[in-house]
Structure formats: C-alpha cells, structure tokens
Amino acid sequence: MGEFKLMKGNEAFAEGLIRSGADGYFGYPITPQSEVIEYLMAEEPHKRTGMVVLQAESEVAAINMVYGGAATGKRVATSSSSPGISLKLEGISYMAGAELPGVILNVVRGGPGLGTIQPSQADYNQAVKGGGHGDYNLLVLAPASVQEMYDFAGLGMELAFKYRTPVMVLSDGVIGQMMEKVILSEQVTRLTDEEIYAKYGDWATVGRTNGRERNIITSLHLKSEKMEAHNHKLAAKYKEMAEEEIRFEEFETEDAEYLLVAFGSSARISQNAVKIARAKGIKVGLLRPITLFPFPKARLNELADQVKGMLSVEMNMGQMVDDVRLAVNGKIKVEHFGRVGGIIPTSDEIVEALEQKIIGG
Amino acid sequence: MTAEEIIKNGQKVFTKTKLLTDNVMSYCPGCGHGTAHRITMEVVEEMGMEEDTIGVAPVGCSVLAYDFMNIDMQQAAHGRAPAVATGISRLWPNKMVFTYQGDGDLAAIGTAETIHACNRGENIVIIFVNNGIYGMTGGQMAPTTLPNMKSSTSPFGRDVKMMGNPLKMTELVAQLPGTYFVSRHAVHSPGHVRKAKKAIKKAFENVQAKKGTQFVEIVSNCNSGWKMTPTKSNEWMVENMFPFYPLGDIKVDGKLIEK
Ligand SMILES: Cc1ncc(C[n+]2csc(CCOP(=O)(O)OP(=O)(O)O)c2C)c(N)n1
Ligand code: SF4
Numbered sequence: 001m002g003e004f005k006l007m008k009g010n011e012a013f014a015e016g017l018i019r020s021g022a023d024g025y026f027g028y029p030i031t032p033q034s035e036v037i038e039y040l041m042a043e044e045p046h047k048r049t050g051m052v053v054l055q056a057e058s059e060v061a062a063i064n065m066v067y068g069g070a071a072t073g074k075r076v077a078t079s080s081s082s083p084g085i086s087l088k089l090e091g092i093s094y095m096a097g098a099e100l101p102g103v104i105l106n107v108v109r110g111g112p113g114l115g116t117i118q119p120s121q122a123d124y125n126q127a128v129k130g131g132g133h134g135d136y137n138l139l140v141l142a143p144a145s146v147q148e149m150y151d152f153a154g155l156g157m158e159l160a161f162k163y164r165t166p167v168m169v170l171s172d173g174v175i176g177q178m179m180e181k182v183i184l185s186e187q188v189t190r191l192t193d194e195e196i197y198a199k200y201g202d203w204a205t206v207g208r209t210n211g212r213e214r215n216i217i218t219s220l221h222l223k224s225e226k227m228e229a230h231n232h233k234l235a236a237k238y239k240e241m242a243e244e245e246i247r248f249e250e251f252e253t254e255d256a257e258y259l260l261v262a263f264g265s266s267a268r269i270s271q272n273a274v275k276i277a278r279a280k281g282i283k284v285g286l287l288r289p290i291t292l293f294p295f296p297k298a299r300l301n302e303l304a305d306q307v308k309g310m311l312s313v314e315m316n317m318g319q320m321v322d323d324v325r326l327a328v329n330g331k332i333k334v335e336h337f338g339r340v341g342g343i344i345p346t347s348d349e350i351v352e353a354l355e356q357k358i359i360g361g
Numbered sequence: 362m363t364a365e366e367i368i369k370n371g372q373k374v375f376t377k378t379k380l381l382t383d384n385v386m387s388y389c390p391g392c393g394h395g396t397a398h399r400i401t402m403e404v405v406e407e408m409g410m411e412e413d414t415i416g417v418a419p420v421g422c423s424v425l426a427y428d429f430m431n432i433d434m435q436q437a438a439h440g441r442a443p444a445v446a447t448g449i450s451r452l453w454p455n456k457m458v459f460t461y462q463g464d465g466d467l468a469a470i471g472t473a474e475t476i477h478a479c480n481r482g483e484n485i486v487i488i489f490v491n492n493g494i495y496g497m498t499g500g501q502m503a504p505t506t507l508p509n510m511k512s513s514t515s516p517f518g519r520d521v522k523m524m525g526n527p528l529k530m531t532e533l534v535a536q537l538p539g540t541y542f543v544s545r546h547a548v549h550s551p552g553h554v555r556k557a558k559k560a561i562k563k564a565f566e567n568v569q570a571k572k573g574t575q576f577v578e579i580v581s582n583c584n585s586g587w588k589m590t591p592t593k594s595n596e597w598m599v600e601n602m603f604p605f606y607p608l609g610d611i612k613v614d615g616k617l618i619e620k
Binding site: 052057058064070074090193206208210211214217218219220 | 411412413414415417418424425427431432433434435436437438441444445446447448449451452453456473474477
C-alpha cells in the first residue's frame with residue numbers, strides 16, 4: 001500500500017523531484033512558490049539521495065546552473081513564479097537551442113510587471129508559445145491537483161530526457177498553495193556517474209571519458225545552412241511530441257451539447273460548474289488539457305462536430321481561447337470567460353457565462 | 362626537404378598540445394586570445410586531466426573557444442558562465458571546471474554571476490581576458506575601458522563623469538572570502554606567457570585540491586578594436602593598461618598580498 005501525506009502543491013513538487021531521482025535543484029525565492037526551495041532545504045535531500053540544492057543569486061543564475069547541470073546529463077530542475085520566469089527565459093531559450101533536458105515549474109501569479117501575488121493563468125501564452133527568443137516550444141504540463149504537482153516533477157523529467165528538451169510545469173497560485181492528500185511513490189535511485197557516462201556519453205559534457213571525442217553543448221550555429229537544419233530538427237521534435245504526448249481528461253462529454261475547456265485550477269472549478277449546469281438541465285461537458293503544448297487539437301476539433309459551442313475558462317484575459325478557436329477552425333462558436341487580478345471565478349459565474357455567451361449569445 | 366627531415370631529433374622546439382584542435386582560430390592575427398587558449402590547454406594536458414575537465418565558453422570573441430579547445434565544452438549565455446560552471450561543479454565535484462570570459466561578459470552583463478560564484482567560493486577556475494573593449498561586437502566601450510580611451514561608443518575618449526569609471530573586477534573579487542588565488546598576468550612576451558601559464562597551472566591545481574574559486578586575469582590586446590597594428594597594440598597595452606591594471610598576484614592561498 002502506498003504512503004500518503006497531506007501536502008501543499010509546492011511541497012509535493014519538491015518531494016516529487018527527490019523521489020523521482022532528481023540530481024539537482026537551483027532556485028530563487030518568489031511568492032507563491034517559495035515553499036519549493038524551503039521544503040528542499042528543510043528536507044536536506046543531499047542526505048536522503050545525494051541531490052544538490054542551491055539558492056542562487058537570481059533566477060537568471062538559477063536557470064544557468066540548470067543549463068550547466070543538464071548539459072552533463074544530470075536531472076536538474078528549477079521553479080519560480082511569473083516575474084522570475086521572465087528572467088529565466090533567456091536561459092530557457094538557450095536550453096531549447098542546445099537541446100538540454102530539465103524541468104521548470106511556474107507557479108503563476110498575476111501580471112504584467114510585479115502584478116499581484118494572487119493566483120493567475122496569465123502566463124499561458126508565454127509558456128505554450130516558447131516565451132523566449134527564437135523558434136522553439138516547451139513541452140508544457142498543467143497540473144490540476146497536488147497529486148499532479150507531485151507526479152509531474154518525475155513525468156516532466158522523463159519527458160525532458162526523452163526529447164532532450166526543457167519541460168515546463170505550468171501551475172498557478174491555487175494549485176501551488178492548496179493542501180491535498182498525495183500518494184507518494186517509492187524512492188527512485190539516482191543514476192550513478194558511470195550510468196550517466198553510459199546513457200548520455202554521446203552528448204553530455206562530463207569530460208572526455210575513456211579518451212572519446214569531445215562533446216560540445218552550444219546553441220550557436222553561425223552557418224545559415226546549419227542553423228536552418230537545426231531549426232528543422234527542433235521542429236521535427238515538436239511534431240513528434242504532438243503525435244506521442246498529447247494528454248487530456250474529459251468529464252461528462254459523452255452526451256454534451258456544450259463544452260467547457262479549462263486547465264489547472266480553472267478546470268477544478270469548471271468541473272463543479274458542469275455539475276451545477278447539468279442540475280439545471282444544461283448538457284455540458286469539460287475537456288481539461290493536461291499538456292498545453294502539444295495541445296489536444298484533434299479531440300477538440302472532433303468535439304466541435306458534437307457540441308454547439310465551447311467556453312474557454314481561464315484566469316486571464318483570454319489566451320488559451322485562441323488555441324481552442326484554431327482547433328475548432330470556425331466550426332462552432334468559441335468564447336472566453338475569465339477573472340483576473342487574483343480573483344478566482346466561481347462555478348456559478350462560469351455557468352452564467354456559458355448561458356450568456358454561448359447558449360443565449 | 363620534408364618537414365620530418367628538417368625537424369630532426371633535438372631540433373624540435375615546439376609541439377602543439379593535443380588539446381588544441383587543428384581548426385583555424387577565428388582570432389585576428391596578433392590577438393592574445395589564441396595564446397591564452399594554448400597555455401590553458403597545455404596546463405590541462407600536463408596535469409593529465411583531459412578526461413575530467415569541462416570548460417565553459419562565453420559570449421564574445423572567444424565564443425568559439427569550444428572549436429579550439431579539444432575537451433568537453435559548454436557555451437554559456439552572455440555573462441552567465443560562472444552560473445553554468447556552478448551547476449556543473451556542484452553536480453560533479455571531482456571534475457575540473459573552468460570558465461573563459463572576456464571583460465564585457467564577466468565585468469558588465471555577468472557581474473552578478475561573477476561576484477556570487479566567487480563569494481560562494483565555487484570550486485572553479487575563472488580565466489578573465491581583459492582587453493578593455495568589446496572585441497566581438499566591433500570595439501564598443503567595456504566596463505574596463507580606460508579613462509579617455511577611445512572606442513566606438515566613446516569616440517572622443519571615455520569621459521568618466523558621463524560614462525562611469527573602469528571596473529577593477531580582479532581587485533574586487535580578491536576581497537571576497539570565496540576566492541583563494543587571484544592573479545593578473547599578460548601574454549604578449551615569452552616571459553609573460555611563462556608566468557601566466559604558471560598562474561593558470563596553480564589555479565587548476567588549487568581546484569583539484571578543492572580550494573574554492575581561482576581567478577586569473579589576463580590583460581590582453583585587441584588590436585582590431587583598438588585600431589592598431591599588433592606590435593603597436595602591445596606597446597600601448599604596456600604603457601597604458603599595465604599602470605591601471607598592474608600585473609602580479611593579488612591573493613595567494615586565500616590571503617591578500619600586502620603591497
Ligand atoms: C544578451 C546579449 N547582449 C549582447 C550581446 C552582444 N555581444 C556579443 S559579444 C559582446 C561583448 C563581448 O565583449 P568581451 O566580453 O569584452 O569579449 P571580447 O569580444 O572582447 O573578447 C556583446 C555585447 C549578446 N550576444 N547577448
Ligand atoms: S576583435 Fe580583438 S579580441 Fe576579438 S579576435 Fe580580434 S583582436 Fe582579438
């Protein structure tokens with residue numbers, strides 16, 4: 001029987017890193033995610049598993065420590081919240097360019113600027129459209145529970161190494177701060193240095209072990225043909241992700257005439273909204289994308305043949321709604337409903353918006 | 362006569378270290394970067410550490426250091442090499458990790474990363490090539506540009522009232538408890554090259570002995586950026602750079618040298 005624990009989302013992510021065999025974490029405090037590094041410092045994972053934890057001088061330094069560690073084949077992560085993620089984007093773009101694995105958690109707060117420390121989903125576009133400079137995408141996982149905060153630490157790292165790409169866990173202040181029961185998995189043993197040489201020796205910069213040719217980690221391609229070829233290589237990787245890694249969850253969609261689309265904490269509230277609407281006799285379902293990139297386009301397009309309209313519920317001014325519209329490609333009406341500023345939409349407000357914008361509109 | 366016939370036993374005076382590749386260096390003829398690369402790689406070879414050394418290249422003229430240094434290398438974002446090296450060194454405490462950075466990279470955009478890596482005493486070597494200018498981007502003013510020195514963004518000379526004062530990064534990091542060996546050198550003459558190489562060797566040996574941060578500055582020329590012939594640039598460097606950036610040890614075995 002598994003081990004249970006009542007934890008905050010941020011703590012669950014930290015514990016998920018330790019238990020999934022992460023080698024290192026580099027971070028910088030910012031609300032509402034500081035519990036990640038606080039938990040790690042208190043747990044002393046260097047004693048539990050040998051995992052390294054360091055508080056960096058800035059988010060810029062932290063992501064570059066991740067870059068350095070990831071480039072040696074180690075399983076390394078960082079976390080922050082919106083303003084800190086903006087600072088990390090230079091390093092994230094370099095990681096994508098240099099094809100480095102790693103997990104970045106964003107516990108999103110409201111913006112722009114210093115914004116608010118209250119929960120938000122306003123970094124959707126930043127996360128799913130790459131965010132930093134250049135032609136790249138991140139694989140983006142959106143947890144909707146404390147359990148998923150725990151699970152996605154390990155899953156994110158697995159996917160990051162599978163594709164040699166940075167993975168973002170896009171959470172928000174609600175999921176990061178709330179407490180729920182978590183089922184903890186067995187401790188995974190960290191890879192030994194010898195296992196890293198054997199597994200990643202063809203690319204990782206761990207020294208020219210056994211006299212092999214040198215490995216180079218770089219995102220620089222000065223020759224146009226090489227840069228173009230590299231961009232195509234990255235694009236092929238994103239295409240493969242779109243074929244292999246789309247994850248989503250449906251709730252009451254079988255007989256649905258209308259659909260809510262929501263991720264993270266908005267999806268939790270939308271699930272309740274579905275129940276309220278159904279009690280009123282409105283046949284509505286919910287699709288919760290778990291991967292925001294790649295996005296469950298095909299399934300949404302299919303559902304557009306079944307339902308009369310979709311409402312994208314987001315804690316922002318309307319970002320994912322664009323991707324829902326692209327997926328639906330004009331077949332039906334798609335509208336957005338959101339609250340911002342740290343105000344969390346209520347289930348009743350969502351039902352009301354559905355009635356006004358989709359059913360009545 | 363063939364090369365083999367010319368180089369008979371005993372007549373061979375120089376062998377290129379096998380830790381430099383055969384790639385044609387991208388540096389301007391006369392530039393100090395090439396020599397700094399060579400002595401760094403000679404030290405790694407002499408120590409027999411090529412299988413356990415990881416280098417971090419900066420953004421600047423030496424961005425392509427990984428094309429020339431025949432060891433495992435990472436290319437870092439502008440100024441971030443000390444943070445990248447921190448990540449490597451923390452996760453591989455038994456490896457020899459070094460950064461190679463210009464003055465714009467290390468003393469302007471990367472000031473925070475430099476100071477904090479030095480202050481934490483990260484067990485790394487930092488090789489700091491100070492040519493008083495941004496070479497790669499075409500000769501703009503650097504944090505280390507001398508007062509009244511001309512550059513493309515201080516075309517009438519660096520006016521310190523308007524543009525700020527040059528930053529003596531090496532003296533600054535010597536004050537931090539994490540640095541163990543801090544030394545300033547040059548590579549424009551055989552004697553200076555020998556001294557610089559000795560300092561670099563000491564720095565790497567200290568890292569092997571896990572003594573913390575080792576910081577070696579090399580005051581160098583940028584004949585292209587300074588718009589001088591290589592010979593003239595070296596003369597100018599001796600006359601103008603050395604008085605402001607005096608050569609020699611600043612901190613040895615964790616102790617500041619009394620001057
Ligand atoms: C974030 C960022 N800003 C600016 C640049 C442009 N840039 C490239 S090299 C450089 C200055 C390099 O000067 P220095 O570090 O002194 O090295 P040198 O070329 O003189 O050896 C600048 C500003 C960049 N690549 N990245
Ligand atoms: S521009 Fe200056 S620093 Fe760069 S290679 Fe030429 S001489 Fe050297």
